[in-house]
Amino acid sequence: MAFGYELHPHTADIRISLWAETFPELFQAAVVALAEILFPQGCEGRPLIVRRRVAVTAPDSTALLVDFLSEVLLYSQIRKALFCRFCPQSVQETFVEGKLRGCRVEGFQQDIKAVTYHEAEVYRLSQGYGARLIVDV
Amino acid sequence: MVRREQLHQCGPVVWEIPPTVRPDMRVPARIYASAELLEQILRDRSLEQLINVATLPGIQQAAIVMPDVHEGYGFPIGGIAAMDLQEGVISPGGIGYDINCGVRLLVSELSVTEVQARLEQLAKSLYQAVPSGVGRGGRFKLNVRELDKVLEYGVQWALAEGYGEEEDLNVIESRGRIPEADAGAVSREAKERGRDQLGTMGAGNHFVEVGYVDKLFDESIGRVLGLKQKQVVVLIHTGSRGLGHQVATDYIRIMLAALSRYNIRLPDRELACAPLQSPEGQRYFRAMCAAANFAWTNRQLITWEVRQTWQEVFGESGGRLRILYDVAHNIAKIEQHTIEGRTQRVLVHRKGATRAFPPGHPETPPMYREVGQPVLIPGSMGTASYVLVGAPGSMEQTFGSTCHGAGRQMSRHAAKRAVDAERLRSELRQRGIVVQAGSVRGLVEEAPIAYKDVDAVVHVVHTAGIARIVARLRPIAVIKG
Numbered sequence: 001m002a003f004g005y006e007l008h009p010h011t012a013d014i015r016i017s018l019w020a021e022t023f024p025e026l027f028q029a030a031v032v033a034l035a036e037i038l039f040p041q042g043c044e045g046r047p048l049i050v051r052r053r054v055a056v057t058a059p060d061s062t063a064l065l066v067d068f069l070s071e072v073l074l075y076s077q078i079r080k081a082l083f084c085r086f087c088p089q090s091v092q093e094t095f096v097e098g099k100l101r102g103c104r105v106e107g108f109q110q111d112i113k114a115v116t117y118h119e120a121e122v123y124r125l126s127q128g129y130g131a132r133l134i135v136d137v
Numbered sequence: 138m139v140r141r142e143q144l145h146q147c148g149p150v151v152w153e154i155p156p157t158v159r160p161d162m163r164v165p166a167r168i169y170a171s172a173e174l175l176e177q178i179l180r181d182r183s184l185e186q187l188i189n190v191a192t193l194p195g196i197q198q199a200a201i202v203m204p205d206v207h208e209g210y211g212f213p214i215g216g217i218a219a220m221d222l223q224e225g226v227i228s229p230g231g232i233g234y235d236i237n238c239g240v241r242l243l244v245s246e247l248s249v250t251e252v253q254a255r256l257e258q259l260a261k262s263l264y265q266a267v268p269s270g271v272g273r274g275g276r277f278k279l280n281v282r283e284l285d286k287v288l289e290y291g292v293q294w295a296l297a298e299g300y301g302e303e304e305d306l307n308v309i310e311s312r313g314r315i316p317e318a319d320a321g322a323v324s325r326e327a328k329e330r331g332r333d334q335l336g337t338m339g340a341g342n343h344f345v346e347v348g349y350v351d352k353l354f355d356e357s358i359g360r361v362l363g364l365k366q367k368q369v370v371v372l373i374h375t376g377s378r379g380l381g382h383q384v385a386t387d388y389i390r391i392m393l394a395a396l397s398r399y400n401i402r403l404p405d406r407e408l409a410c411a412p413l414q415s416p417e418g419q420r421y422f423r424a425m426c427a428a429a430n431f432a433w434t435n436r437q438l439i440t441w442e443v444r445q446t447w448q449e450v451f452g453e454s455g456g457r458l459r460i461l462y463d464v465a466h467n468i469a470k471i472e473q474h475t476i477e478g479r480t481q482r483v484l485v486h487r488k489g490a491t492r493a494f495p496p497g498h499p500e501t502p503p504m505y506r507e508v509g510q511p512v513l514i515p516g517s518m519g520t521a522s523y524v525l526v527g528a529p530g531s532m533e534q535t536f537g538s539t540c541h542g543a544g545r546q547m548s549r550h551a552a553k554r555a556v557d558a559e560r561l562r563s564e565l566r567q568r569g570i571v572v573q574a575g576s577v578r579g580l581v582e583e584a585p586i587a588y589k590d591v592d593a594v595v596h597v598v599h600t601a602g603i604a605r606i607v608a609r610l611r612p613i614a615v616i617k618g
Contacts, residue, residue: 007550008550009548009549009550009551010208010548013210014549014550038272039272059393059394063393063406067390070386070390074326074330074383074386076272077272077330077379078326078329078330080272080273080274105272106272106273107269107271107272107273108271108272109271109576109578109579110271110340110578111269111271111272111339111340111341111618113234113235113382114234114382114385114386115386116210116211116234116407117210117389117393117405117406117407117409118209118210118211118405118406118407119210119405120406134210136210136234136382137341137549
């Protein structure tokens, strides 16, 4: 796995740091981080029976990541599902398309209101990509 | 970071950052705080965010924060910004993701001693009756047509369906319905997200709390509000749930895309806004009003759940639960205010701030008009909450607004590290407080240590003359998602 994430405290919210070797993997990292906040036990031991195609266009790479993760949050809430995997199919600077896979959960442990643009940033690392995001909880 | 020496003290609890501090400021930034609370406020970036608000097009008089302010996203939480109706903007970030998050206070006919014997049973029953609804639905599942009625008619829909009493309407801000609401301005996704969430409280700092009147500071106003010493009350704190969150998400995205069309440059994307008179601004306003109606209906259905439970636990001897008042603290409303001697209508954004109209104001319910609009200030879990009334200073200084709570001072993560859940439970138990919580994590994140001192917060607004302290409430049972 060539990506990772960390969750940091923020006064009333949660700050997410992401890193990945490639731009598409940044989106995979974001999905896993969101799942960790919603339901820390993750999909372990549960069948990944919920699937959802996602396609998002945005004006730049930062807005793309925020809008993409907002879509994942929306589908999680509507489908009552925890999406813990993202299989990217087409990823460009302002467009992302792929498939989400996840499991049914009996409820989330954290009520995320939104993925915010506040201090959001996608940036290049010497090897790969990094990003910062804040979710409102 | 803003430095202490950049602030001018304008009164015992009022401070200002002049518009000369940053060239893009259109108005000063004003802070209501004691010297001690100001020191806390200066530790995060609330005041940088307030300065950003002071740059928005059409802002009037000052960007204002209350003593419970803390850093948010875009706007600080605890902020007030009034915009000119023609030249000004509307900003979803100035209202918050939880549109019409608010507080409702129910008052009972029982005293604390009459409730004690069945308190455990009451707390357990309330926990079962009022679901958190986090990732699962509540008991009310509406089809799209019914949901559209909720969005446009608010609490009127609930009463027509039998979930309340006609007199409930008189004691809810805006009578539980903003008529400008348009269900057509709310996306299918937002409706889908909120469709089964009516009658649910959510998680985070939302709760249902049983308490009692611990101290009446002003007995004559207390009498008008129907408050008595030792009387048991129920406080409900929640908002528009996923529906409101999605409305905000949708329109922030829409407004970001429209910024260049209106030549608006922002220091932070979360300040995304559009001219109020633009198609985007008008559509968001109507969607926001619809989400506000949804939130009032949500608190109405929770009230119904609480009333049912109350009757199950206490039977006929429990008497009735009357709504004292219901206030929004995340909303934008068109109101009439006097600015530099001229009376005009403005759009008042309140994000973590409560309307506090003074005695005599025509929008205050007739039964409270002689004393002022009730203001409900929930404290942190296990500490005091307050009932205040609006005071004349609110119209002169803060666009008819006051604080909304204790104000978070510690991150959730830091609270988790600092607080031991079992110890917290045991401390609360020792103080006679029963806790029913969905998760240990949710409990420790809301520990009193994570919040400012609510006593100090309400003392500031009382001293400033924008609201008047009437009663202090003490909790005896906390029900959380």
